Amino acid sequence: MKRSLTLNSGAEMPIIGLGTYKLGLIEASQAVSYAIDAGYRHFDCAWFYGNEYNVGYAIREKIKQGVVKREDIFVTTKLWNNYHDKDRVIPMLKESVRNIKVGYVDLFLMHWPFGFKEIEPLWPLDEGEEAYSDVDYLETWEGMEEGVSMGLAKSIGVSNFNEEQLERLLENCKIKPAVNQIEVNPNMNQKKLIQFCKERDVMVTGYCPLGRKEYAGSPGFPDPTILDPKVIEIGKKYNKTAAQVILNYLVSLGISVIPKSVNKERIIENFDIFDFELSEEDVAYLDSCNKNQRVCTMDEFKTHKYYSF
Numbered sequence: 262m263k264r265s266l267t268l269n270s271g272a273e274m275p276i277i278g279l280g281t282y283k284l285g286l287i288e289a290s291q292a293v294s295y296a297i298d299a300g301y302r303h304f305d306c307a308w309f310y311g312n313e314y315n316v317g318y319a320i321r322e323k324i325k326q327g328v329v330k331r332e333d334i335f336v337t338t339k340l341w342n343n344y345h346d347k348d349r350v351i352p353m354l355k356e357s358v359r360n361i362k363v364g365y366v367d368l369f370l371m372h373w374p375f376g377f378k379e380i381e382p383l384w385p386l387d388e389g390e391e392a393y394s395d396v397d398y399l400e401t402w403e404g405m406e407e408g409v410s411m412g413l414a415k416s417i418g419v420s421n422f423n424e425e426q427l428e429r430l431l432e433n434c435k436i437k438p439a440v441n442q443i444e445v446n447p448n449m450n451q452k453k454l455i456q457f458c459k460e461r462d463v464m465v466t467g468y469c470p471l472g473r474k475e476y477a478g479s480p481g482f483p484d485p486t487i488l489d490p491k492v493i494e495i496g497k498k499y500n501k502t503a504a505q506v507i508l509n510y511l512v513s514l515g516i517s518v519i520p521k522s523v524n525k526e527r528i529i530e531n532f533d534i535f536d537f538e539l540s541e542e543d544v545a546y547l548d549s550c551n552k553n554q555r556v557c558t559m560d561e562f563k564t565h566k567y568y569s570f
């Protein structure tokens with residue numbers, strides 16, 4: 262099984278990355294430190310997560326200790342929705358680069374295709390459509406392209422873009438997006454969008470690969486496959502856990518995945534997925550779990566003209 266994907270920018274993106282959403286500040290440094298020791302070289306950050314500094318701190322410590330070199334590490338971060346104005350992109354990218362403090366970021370993503378006005382809250386739930394910015398993501402992209410020429414980001418990409426938005430961007434860009442980061446888990450296997458991206462040489466990173474199991478049981482929330490007794494049974498055949506079965510299955514779709522964990526054992530477990538191959542029958546079961554049910558719907562913003570789902 263391959264350990265990295267080659268992006269259209271020429272960069273190598275390791276297939277397993279550590280998700281960092283909802284990691285507290287101390288937790289983030291600890292988790293990254295455990296992850297580097299376990300072999301992870303890919304870290305998925307975002308300005309919105311508020312812990313970029315702590316992720317970067319742990320990376321710098323490991324570089325100082327001689328465990329890794331900067332060039333071994335692949336750090337992603339993302340532009341938040343309130344900063345889609347073209348002239349806000351570089352200042353925000355500079356802020357992320359200053360936070361992470363490892364010189365440059367390997368991948369800079371537009372977090373969502375839709376924007377909010379800069380003066381609005383970061384998650385303008387009760388503000389209605391007044392809070393929306395109508396800046397076109399093509400303009401935002403022009404700002405991101407400058408980030409590459411300034412050496413702040415090695416590659417740029419998008420997140421949560423649908424086929425139509427991605428096609429429009431591809432037709433109107435100077436630098437092609439290297440990645441589309443989207444939700445992928447067995448409930449939402451995204452085979453069609455993954456194929457669409459592959460045909461256009463855009464790599465996919467799958468977020469919420471474990472179905473964000475902390476919300477299991479909440480009304481309307483899809484039951485995470487990690488809790489499916491059949492998947493747990495499948496794992497026993499290979500001496501693996503349900504999480505490992507799921508991550509192995511997702512990687513076999515030709516994507517990278519970014520499971521989040523705060524726990525050292527689970528961080529190690531989520532990286533230990535390369536030494537087995539699921540049978541056709543087991544893959545067929547995981548395929549059959551697809552329900553096109555999202556964990557991350559963002560349906561609070563579904564009236565935005567650039568809403569993508």
Ligand SMILES: NC(=O)c1ccc[n+]([C@@H]2O[C@H](COP(=O)([O-])OP(=O)(O)OC[C@H]3O[C@@H](n4cnc5c(N)ncnc54)[C@H](OP(=O)(O)O)[C@@H]3O)[C@@H](O)[C@H]2O)c1
Nearest residue numbers: 280281282305468469470471472473475504520521522523
């Ligand atoms: N681009 C976007 O819009 C977007 C949206 C959502 C997420 N993301 C990125 O994707 C990353 C992953 O998504 P996510 O954090 O939402 O959810 P996730 O990785 O699907 O699931 C995380 C949950 O699974 C648990 N877990 C992790 N490993 C486990 C294991 N081996 N066995 C059992 N439980 C396990 C974690 O608990 P413990 O921590 O206690 O282990 C946590 O509750 C995020 O952190 C973020 O970096 C991006």
